[in-house]
Amino acid sequence: MTGTTSVVVLSGGISHERDVSLRSGRRIADALNRLGWQVRTAEPDARLLPDLLQDRPDVVWPALHGASGEDGSLRSLLDVAGLAYIGSRGAAARLAWDKPTAKRVVADAGGATPASVTLTREVFREIGARAAIDVILGSMPEGLVVKPARGGSAQGVTVVEAADQLPRALMDAFTYADEALIEQRVTGVEVAVGVLDADGGPEALPAVEIVPRSGFYGFEERYTAGATRFYTPARIAPEAAAAAGELAALAHRAMGLRHLSRADLIVDPEGRPWFLESNVMPGLTETSLLPQALLSTGRDLSTAYASITERALAGD
Numbered sequence: 001m002t003g004t005t006s007v008v009v010l011s012g013g014i015s016h017e018r019d020v021s022l023r024s025g026r027r028i029a030d031a032l033n034r035l036g037w038q039v040r041t042a043e044p045d046a047r048l049l050p051d052l053l054q055d056r057p058d059v060v061w062p063a064l065h066g067a068s069g070e071d072g073s074l075r076s077l078l079d080v081a082g083l084a085y086i087g088s089r090g091a092a093a094r095l096a097w098d099k100p101t102a103k104r105v106v107a108d109a110g111g112a113t114p115a116s117v118t119l120t121r122e123v124f125r126e127i128g129a130r131a132a133i134d135v136i137l138g139s140m141p142e143g144l145v146v147k148p149a150r151g152g153s154a155q156g157v158t159v160v161e162a163a164d165q166l167p168r169a170l171m172d173a174f175t176y177a178d179e180a181l182i183e184q185r186v187t188g189v190e191v192a193v194g195v196l197d198a199d200g201g202p203e204a205l206p207a208v209e210i211v212p213r214s215g216f217y218g219f220e221e222r223y224t225a226g227a228t229r230f231y232t233p234a235r236i237a238p239e240a241a242a243a244a245g246e247l248a249a250l251a252h253r254a255m256g257l258r259h260l261s262r263a264d265l266i267v268d269p270e271g272r273p274w275f276l277e278s279n280v281m282p283g284l285t286e287t288s289l290l291p292q293a294l295l296s297t298g299r300d301l302s303t304a305y306a307s308i309t310e311r312a313l314a315g316d
């Protein structure tokens, strides 16, 4: 590749992860600048599409988190505009963004994911909260996690330890999405596993173990310095680490994800990993999980990002 590859890195946006996105964007731009490429950053605003259509950069890197970056819509627009971009295509991103659908696809492909029920706000109201809650508690008695069916950064997510917390947890989830996912809680070691496409197929990076001081990996625990400790590689048995890598790669393949993704998993005390979700544009800041995992393998970010850019330029 010559030194003239032109890249537009999209970052910012209006999601609550705006700040993380701006930091990811700067970090990506730094890594690509080191290759001597022509890199510019842009915000996803009203000027974006006209500017992109006029400039027609070789490749676009949508480093956007939250709905605007990960729900697939912007990617679908890039698809129809015929612009090459980094990461999953619109349809695959939409699938992964919808947690209940993602879980179904991963389960059908043979991956383990906690038992769950998905409830719309309408059904919850129509059949009565009490009746719904009784059925849920009857089928999943040993602890639940309630979350918006679509969302990120643990917003609207509650670990329900006592039955009387469930109504409030559902209402919280419904403030972020029209559907709530009520999932069996898995206790164990939380890990994040980055996946990068390589010539032989998707390759899992070492699992990063997440240990929040508060015990729950919530919004504050993600974005406050010192609130969470990370261990790379995760302090789990080699067999469990291998199984986590296999599950992350299986999720990437089953959902048809492209270039990079990061699976959020919990490894139970038997060493069995459970799939929670895959993120199609994981954080790529200096402290984010995927770059930490990549650096731990001795690879450098510029080379890794150049290699996925080459895939995007080649159309795969």
Ligand SMILES: Nc1ncnc2c1ncn2[C@@H]1O[C@H](COP(=O)(O)OP(=O)(O)O)[C@@H](O)[C@H]1O
Binding pocket: 114, 145, 147, 151, 152, 153, 154, 155, 157, 183, 184, 185, 186, 187, 190, 216, 217, 264, 266, 276, 277
């Ligand atoms: N089934 C579960 N069992 C235990 N903890 C969970 C479960 N689901 C989610 N969590 C916790 O909630 C956090 C957020 O859930 P996740 O599904 O990854 O959504 P988000 O898109 O908000 O990151 C996870 O990082 C994990 O700490």
Ligand SMILES: [Mg+2]
Binding pocket: 153, 154, 264, 277
């Ligand atoms: Mg997550």
